[in-house]
Amino acid sequence: QVQLVESGGGLVKPGGSLRLTCEASGFTLSDYSMSWIRQSPGKGLEWVAYIGFGGISTYYGDFVKGRFTISRDAAKNSVSLQMNGLRVDDTAVYYCARDRKRHAPSDWFDPWGQGTPVSVSS
Amino acid sequence: EIVLTQSPATLSLSPGDRATLSCRASQSISSDLAWYQQKPGQSPRLLIYDASNRAAGIPARFSGSGSGTDFTLTISSLEPEDFAVYYCQQRYNWLTFGGGTKVEIK
Numbered sequence: 359q360v361q362l363v364e365s366g367g368g369l370v371k372p373g374g375s376l377r378l379t380c381e382a383s384g385f386t387l388s389d390y391s392m393s394w395i396r397q398s399p400g401k402g403l404e405w406v407a408y409i410g411f412g413g414i415s416t417y418y419g420d421f422v423k424g425r426f427t428i429s430r431d432a433a434k435n436s437v438s439l440q441m442n443g444l445r446v447d448d449t450a451v452y453y454c455a456r457d458r459k460r461h462a463p464s465d466w467f468d469p470w471g472q473g474t475p476v477s478v479s480s
Numbered sequence: 481e482i483v484l485t486q487s488p489a490t491l492s493l494s495p496g497d498r499a500t501l502s503c504r505a506s507q508s509i510s511s512d513l514a515w516y517q518q519k520p521g522q523s524p525r526l527l528i529y530d531a532s533n534r535a536a537g538i539p540a541r542f543s544g545s546g547s548g549t550d551f552t553l554t555i556s557s558l559e560p561e562d563f564a565v566y567y568c569q570q571r572y573n574w575l576t577f578g579g580g581t582k583v584e585i586k
Contacts, residue, residue, distance in 0.1 A: 393575075403524070403567060403577035419574075420481075453523055458535070465571035466514045468526035468535055 360384040360469055362454050367474030370444055374478070378439040380454030380471055387430065388413065391457040392437045393467060394428060396476075398450035406452070407439060411461060444478045451475050482506055484568050484578035492586040499555040501581045503568035508548045512572040515544055515553045518580075519564045527566075528553065558583070 366378040378394070394406040407428040408417045416428050425443040430436065437454060452474050455467035483506040493499055503513065511531040516524035526535040528544035531551060541556040555562055563585050568578040 402579050403569075405575040405577075408575075458526065458529060464529070465575060466526060466529040466535075466569075467516075467524070470523035470525070473523055 360456075362456065362469060362471035364452065364454055364471045364474040367452060367476045369477045369479065371480055372444060372446055372478055374444050375440070375442045376444065376476060378441065378452055378454075378474055378476075379436055380438070381434065381436045382456070383435070385456075387435045387437060387456075388432045389460045391463040391465075392428075392430065393455050393457070394437075394439045394452055395455055395467065395470070396448075396450035396452045397473070401447075401450075404450075409437060410463065411457070441476075444476075446478050449476060449478045482509060482570055482573050482576055484570055484576060486566075486568060486578035486581045488581060489579075490582045490584060492584050493558055494586045495558050495560055497558050497586075499553075499558055499562070499583055501553040501555075501566055501583070503546075503551040503553070503578050505549045505551070505570060505572075509570045509572035511547045512570055513544075513546070513551050514569045514571070515542075516567045516569065517562075517564050518567065519561075524567060555583075 361383045364380045393408045409428045427440040455470040458464045458466040458468040485504045487502045513531045515528040518524040532544045565580045565582045
């Protein structure tokens with residue numbers, strides 16, 4: 359069964375850091391492009407970061423501005439999002455999502471994990 | 481940035497009704513549009529990609545149409561489990577999502 363499970367969310371002060379991890383089961387994560395997408399009441403769904411199935415290409419939403427880094431660990435079949443310099447407006451539920459197609463990015467997301475909440479507050 | 485505007489914000493219908501949801505792009509995006517369904521407490525689920533292709537396991541009552549700037553998701557006959565929020569997403573220029581349409585029970 360294909361499944362994505364996120365972890366690492368929590369409460370952090372402005373300027374702090376968090377590392378989110380998404381563990382995959384039922385498929386080989388390195389065969390697929392992966393993204394992090396966040397959802398907040400104020401901004402809705404926002405694409406955050408992307409890593410290609412080869413692990414070489416990475417892309418980020420404009421608002422990231424060098425603060426976040428996406429990476430993958432083939433041995434653990436996981437993808438991570440290191441978030442530094444967190445701001446109040448980064449508060450959201452963060453989802454990892456797999457590309458629909460194997461070995462060829464389609465930029466359609468299927469499936470998604472259950473999400474991990476991140477709250478940035480003093 | 482390509483802005484996707486979904487309408488209406490809320491659609492109040494009864495089981496068995498036909499639902500028609502709209503997504504309008506701020507510029508032409510060819511057929512680079514997908515639709516997702518999100519139920520309370522759950523993550524989004526892919527329904528339609530490339531504007532009109534149903535994802536695996538999606539019932540035939542869901543259909544997508546459109547190209548360019550105007551797109552439609554149609555649910556031919558609403559089942560109780562279809563009451564949810566629906567989002568569109570484009571991939572033509574980076575990746576952006578619409579604000580969602582909530583389909584609620586009338």
